[in-house]
Amino acid sequence: MSDRGKLQQELKKKTPFTSLEQEVVLNLMRTADKVQIRFTRLFRDHDLTPSQYNILRILRGEGKPLPCMEIASRTITEVPGITGLIDRLEQKDLVARQRDGQDRREVHVTITPAGLAKLETLDQPLEELHRQVVGHLSPDELTQLNRLLEKARATLG
Amino acid sequence: MSDRGKLQQELKKKTPFTSLEQEVVLNLMRTADKVQIRFTRLFRDHDLTPSQYNILRILRGEGKPLPCMEIASRTITEVPGITGLIDRLEQKDLVARQRDGQDRREVHVTITPAGLAKLETLDQPLEELHRQVVGHLSPDELTQLNRLLEKARATLG
DNA sequence: TGTTATTGATTGATATGTAAAATAAATGGC
DNA sequence: GCCATTTATTTTACATATCAATCAATAACA
Numbered sequence: 001m002s003d004r005g006k007l008q009q010e011l012k013k014k015t016p017f018t019s020l021e022q023e024v025v026l027n028l029m030r031t032a033d034k035v036q037i038r039f040t041r042l043f044r045d046h047d048l049t050p051s052q053y054n055i056l057r058i059l060r061g062e063g064k065p066l067p068c069m070e071i072a073s074r075t076i077t078e079v080p081g082i083t084g085l086i087d088r089l090e091q092k093d094l095v096a097r098q099r100d101g102q103d104r105r106e107v108h109v110t111i112t113p114a115g116l117a118k119l120e121t122l123d124q125p126l127e128e129l130h131r132q133v134v135g136h137l138s139p140d141e142l143t144q145l146n147r148l149l150e151k152a153r154a155t156l157g
Numbered sequence: 158m159s160d161r162g163k164l165q166q167e168l169k170k171k172t173p174f175t176s177l178e179q180e181v182v183l184n185l186m187r188t189a190d191k192v193q194i195r196f197t198r199l200f201r202d203h204d205l206t207p208s209q210y211n212i213l214r215i216l217r218g219e220g221k222p223l224p225c226m227e228i229a230s231r232t233i234t235e236v237p238g239i240t241g242l243i244d245r246l247e248q249k250d251l252v253a254r255q256r257d258g259q260d261r262r263e264v265h266v267t268i269t270p271a272g273l274a275k276l277e278t279l280d281q282p283l284e285e286l287h288r289q290v291v292g293h294l295s296p297d298e299l300t301q302l303n304r305l306l307e308k309a310r311a312t313l314g
Numbered sequence: 315t316g317t318t319a320t321t322g323a324t325t326g327a328t329a330t331g332t333a334a335a336a337t338a339a340a341t342g343g344c
Numbered sequence: 345g346c347c348a349t350t351t352a353t354t355t356t357a358c359a360t361a362t363c364a365a366t367c368a369a370t371a372a373c374a
Contacts, residue, residue: 020300034314052359067322130178135178136308142181155293157191226352233331237355245329260340327364329360332357333357335356337353339353340349343346344346
């Protein structure tokens with residue numbers, strides 16, 4: 001069965017794709033969705049959501065407290081959403097808030113030792129999951145896929 | 158600048174990717190996210206959400222009333238989420254509920270003339286957006302991208 | 315200096331996705 | 345026909361995303 005046929009069957013659509021462009025977009029969204037489901041499951045097993053993990057990872061990578069604006073700028077999450085995310089991470093003692101800077105409007109967020117420990121328990125499973133998800137593609141295919149995704153994204157932002 | 162460098166800069170990460178697999182996954186999620194944002198905006202301009210549009214499109218494609226279970230099976234949305242979606246579409250008179258079948262547990266959902274009209278106003282803008290989003294890739298690249306995305310998704314469920 | 319504009323963060327409203335449990339109707343075995 | 349099970353849907357609870365509005369602190373500037 002052709003590639004086109006496969007996706008068509010998967011979506012249970014009766015009509016053929018009207019364009020190659022439409023097929024690519026659907027394919028992209030559907031694949032990303034399935035990948036995300038796998039990662040979401042892993043995070044949930046560790047009592048985290050993808051957004052929460054992402055913030056912890058950013059804080060660890062930076063190694064110092066970051067204001068909410070800066071966190072928002074590095075995630076999909078809009079600034080108002082950061083507030084609630086930090087609230088829930090703070091309740092779990094994975095991050096802490098500080099108003100220490102000269103600019104007292106800024107709330108600096110720090111990852112706690114417990115937050116760092118939580119991340120460490122996820123490092124290996126995550127690396128393993130990355131391999132599980134796209135490991136069946138050859139290095140050439142992965143490189144090619146990267147190139148095409150980059151090119152697709154180039155005009156988008 | 159290399160592809161790896163570009164994404165790295167974009168995410169403001171300080172450390173290089175630990176693997177090609179990780180890079181592909183991040184690339185995939187990020188690209189899908191940006192594409193989705195564009196479509197979400199278009200739908201919002203027409204007072205719809207992506208999920209709402211998706212349900213209308215499915216109903217139009219089928220051409221006859223469908224039970225909630227069937228709608229859920231053709232979307233990302235889990236069954237419980239369908240209820241609220243149909244609620245809001247019904248409030249806008251874009252769909253209607255019927256309990257006409259032999260199995261009176263089933264709620265059949267029909268698209269209304271207003272719903273069909275709403276979809277028609279979206280057909281052209283959507284086709285145009287598909288081209289805008291990935292139209293700068295050559296047909297060869299689109300075909301290649303489709304193949305790689307299909308292959309990536311093959312092991313995912 | 316004092317008024318205004320901007321910025322960082324929060325809150326509130328609406329929509330969605332997910333999981334668990336509840337409700338109601340249909341089905342199968344006896 | 346009765347009862348346990350299954351099925352279709354809804355309800356409830358929680359996390360998130362988006363947008364608008366608000367509040368406090370700072371910056372800009374006449």
